[in-house]
Amino acid sequence: MGKQEILQHVRQAIADSCGIPEERIEPSATLFQDLGVTSIDLVDILFTLESAFGVELKISDIESRSRAEMQDVPFEVNGVITPEGRDVLRRSLPELPPEKLVEGMTMFDIVNLITVDIVCTMIQYKLAEDEKLVEHGD
Structure with a gap:
C-alpha cells in the first residue's frame, strides 16, 4: 500500500x-x-x-524501535535523549525537522513533534x- x-x-x-x-x-x-x-x-x-x-x-513504538537499534548504547539518560538517541531518531524519522531534535529533549518533547x-x-x-x-x- x-x-x-x-x-x-x-x-x-x-x-x-x-x-x-x-x-x-x-x-x-x-x-x-x-x-x-x-x-x-x-x-x-x-x-x-x-x-x-x-x-x-x-506512539511508544518510536522509542522501542530506537532503543532496539541502539542495542547497548543508552537511548536516554535521566529521561533526556542522548545525542546517539537523537541520531537514531533523525534516521528513523526523517520527517522530524533536524533543528527540533535538540539537546535536553525528552520523549514527551518527541510526542509533541x-x-x-x-x-x-x-x-x-x-x-x-x-x-x-x-x-x-x-
Whole structure:
C-alpha cells in the first residue's frame, strides 16, 4: 500500500475524530500543536487506523524501535535523549525537522513533534513488519 493511500486514511481518521476539515490536515502538521488533537482524540484515531490496517499502533513504538537499534548504547539518560538517541531518531524519522531534535529533549518533547506524516510512516513500518512475518512464516 502506498503512502498516499495511507495518508488518505490518516486524514479521514483525524477529520472524523476531531471534526477538522480534511483539507486542513497537511502531512507536516503536528497532531497536538497544529491540529489540536487531544489524547482522547489520539486514542480514537489510532483505534480507527488499527482497524483499517489490521496493525497495532503505539506512539511508544518510536522509542522501542530506537532503543532496539541502539542495542547497548543508552537511548536516554535521566529521561533526556542522548545525542546517539537523537541520531537514531533523525534516521528513523526523517520527517522530524533536524533543528527540533535538540539537546535536553525528552520523549514527551518527541510526542509533541509527531506529524500526520510520521503517523503514516508508523503504519508503513507496521505493515512492512507484518509482511516480513508472513514471508518467514512466523
